[in-house]
Amino acid sequence: IVQGYFPSFKYSTGIQDLVRRNFQFRKPLPARNERLAEELLDEKAVAVHVRRGDYLNPENKADFYGMCTPAYYRASIDYVRCRQPNAKFYFFSDDPSWCRAEFSDVAQQVVEGNEGEDAWADMALMSRCRSAIIANSSYSLWARWLSAEKGGINLCPAYFFNDG
Structure with missing residues (x-):
């Protein structure tokens, strides 16, 4: 028996x-997101997905996931800025207050208000961006994959899991 989690888009080739x-x-974006949804269609828009929540749990961190570090995000932001000096970064996270504090010098907008039943709206919004810096998260991957035809700069961590 093979047991595990094997994320791959090769199955959709x-x-x-x-x-x-x-x-x-299935639903239109909540009305509070309409203006933002239009902004994100600008070629300068870069989605930055920061996943913390369950990754902060020591069991998850030790067994499966390594959390992307601030250094990963800063290096990715620098990479984007070198190639797209007018980039505008939109942070999506399950820990917006941490993003606001950690990236106060970078984040033009930390997107909030899409929790619970509206959590899907962050994925829909991220999928509108031409470029993205993603976390080691299938949520990030799907948001990016759904907008892959738009090109842009797409960065992801080298590893999605700890040794394994």
């Missing part, structure tokens, strides 16, 4: 358009 057509958000 050749059917990406079909998957994208069938993976649609």
Whole structure:
């Protein structure tokens, strides 16, 4: 028996358009996100996904996930800025107050208000950005993959899991 978590988009090779057509958000974005949704279509918009929440749990951190460090995000931001000096960074996170404090010099906007039943809205919003800096998270991957046809700069951590 093979047991595990094996995220890969290789299973959708050749059917990406079909998957994208069938993976649609069922509801319109909450009204509070309409202006932001339009802003994110600008080619300078960069989604930055920071996952902390459950990754802060020592069991998860030790067994499966290494949390992306501030150094990873800062190096990624520097990389984007070198190639796109007018980039505008939009932070999406389950810990917005930490993002605001840690990246006060960078974050033009920390997106908030899409918790609980509206948590899907962050993925929909991130998928509108031309470029992204993602966490080691399938949520990040899907948001990016759903907008892959838009090109842009896409950065992810070298490893999604600790040894394993």
